[in-house]
């Protein structure tokens with residue numbers, strides 16, 4: 001059964017592993033622990049049969065929720081896990097009085113863009129050369 005719960009330090013290794021499978025420039029373990037320290041209530045993992053298969057983290061700034069990261073292990077995609085993580089995260093953002101959520105996505109990441117559109121996010125702007133390798137970011141947002 002799928003369970004969404006907040007991240008604990010015991011999840012670090014599995015989260016780092018998924019990061020390395022999903023991103024060309026994965027976060028360091030220190031960065032992930034900093035996320036946990038700073039945003040304990042808005043850093044969630046998805047657990048399936050006791051195994052961490054995905055995670056998502058956000059922060060609230062001036063009544064706006066910033067989705068910092070979301071990733072699902074490649075072997076567990078298209079099962080609704082990303083959607084389940086986002087819905088829990090958005091509910092927590094609402095609880096924290098965020099009126100809107102926003103995020104950045106690589107311009108080449110068409111799969112993630114479809115995922116966000118499916119969740120009701122709308123393209124707002126493009127940040128030129130936002131990523132360290134020079135790729136643009138597309139900013140999406142959604143009223144909560």
Ligand SMILES: CC(C)(COP(=O)(O)OP(=O)(O)OC[C@H]1O[C@@H](n2cnc3c(N)ncnc32)[C@H](O)[C@@H]1OP(=O)(O)O)[C@@H](O)C(=O)NCCC(=O)NCCS
Nearest residue numbers: 070071072077078079080081082083105111112114115118
């Ligand atoms: C984006 C990501 C988190 C989606 O997770 P997921 O668990 O596979 O997503 P879901 O199963 O909840 O997808 C829900 C719906 O979103 C859409 N969707 C999700 N992934 C998609 C893709 N690769 N291509 C097209 N549509 C997609 C579909 O409509 C899907 O419903 P369906 O499977 O019934 O057609 C996952 O692909 C991932 O980890 N990608 C790598 C990391 C990444 O790019 N993160 C975002 C960085 S900004």
